[in-house]
Amino acid sequence: MINPFETQKERELFFTDSPAGQVERALELLTGLYEFKVERGTQANSLRINYDIQHYSLEGLEHALVDEGFRFEDNALRKLGRKLIYYCEDVQYHNLKMPEWQTKTRGREIFVKVYEHHSHGDHDETPKELRDFK
Known part of the structure; x- marks a missing residue:
């Protein structure tokens, strides 16, 4: 089962100062995307974005914006x-x-096979006919 909290990502995009007005244009452009939240970032040249990686990736979003x-910012x-x-x-x-492993249905199978291939703690070397002799 997929945990939705693990797939939700919050990132910040940092734009260069030129050309002017990039942040406002990007905010306008990204606002209409499906299951995507965008707001002003912590700095004047940034936007904070929130998305689900089942629908978007940071790489895809940035490449689409570069194409536009x-x-x-391109520092190291x-x-x-x-x-x-x-x-x-x-x-x-x-x-x-x-695909998710079906461990609950195959769990017993797995342990039975491991048990068959390993020696057990109570293994007795005495021949069977002598074990019952008293």
Whole structure:
């Protein structure tokens, strides 16, 4: 089962100062997206976005905005942070698409097979006909 709190992401986009008005244009553009929240960020050149990775990824959103002419801050720390987020979201998205193991139905099967292949603690080397002899 997918936990919706694990798929909800909150990120902040940092735009360059030029061209002027990028933040307002991006706010206008992103406001109409399905299951997507956008608001002004903590700094004048930023927007805070909230989305579900089942529908969006930071990499996809940023590439779409760059195609529309927007420019993001490109210092080394921001670049590294974005690349790490891209990777983590990609891995999480693909893990969500993996089928879930049916351990409850197969659990007994698994333990029976392991038990059959391992020696047991009460193993007796005495031949069977001599064990019952008294």
